[in-house]
Amino acid sequence: EVQLVQSGVEVKKPGESLRISCKGSGYSFASYRISWVRQMPGKGLEWMGTIDPNDSETKYSPSFQGHVTISADKSINTAYLQWTSLKASDTAIYYCALIVVLRGPFDPWGQGTLVTVSS
């Protein structure tokens, strides 16, 4: 079974750094791209960026470029989303999702990671 399993709930203070993870299983990790999606409380879905784990080529949404870093370690089948200085407005659920074909929908999705940033 193809599966993405994300790291657990995080509670952080403004200004702190954070890295959350997304581990793939049941498929060849380097073969398919992984996207990250933000969902702020009570709001819709926003695409943040996509990484090709094979060569770490990454494309960011202009809305998130420079605010987060997406990376991947294909030796341990894991993708990451990282912040160097969190803000309260980063409070959200973050999902990773798989893109199996060159031009394709997101499927499956990870279970989501809740990040709360509060002083």
Added chain:
Amino acid sequence: DIQMTQSPSTLSASVGDRVTITCRASQTISSWLAWYQQQPGKAPKLLIYTASTLESGVPSRFSGSGSGTEFTLTISSLQPDDFATYYCQQYNSYSPTFGQGTKVEI
């Protein structure tokens, strides 16, 4: 960026109703459109891709249609488990975008 606009934002319906949600793209996306269902507290789930292809395991009461800039998701007979929020997504470009969502409520 390609903008996706869904209507309505909220839809009140009853079990057994036929429900239609519309998604409009700001420029042509051919058939590169997906529909997702999100239950409260859960991750989104793919229902339909390439505008009209039903994902494996998704009930046949769900159907999608359209191409270019106008798309619809239809639920032929609403079931209790279908009360959720639905999102369209274009993946025509390498910057995919989502509609703002349609909440289907009782």
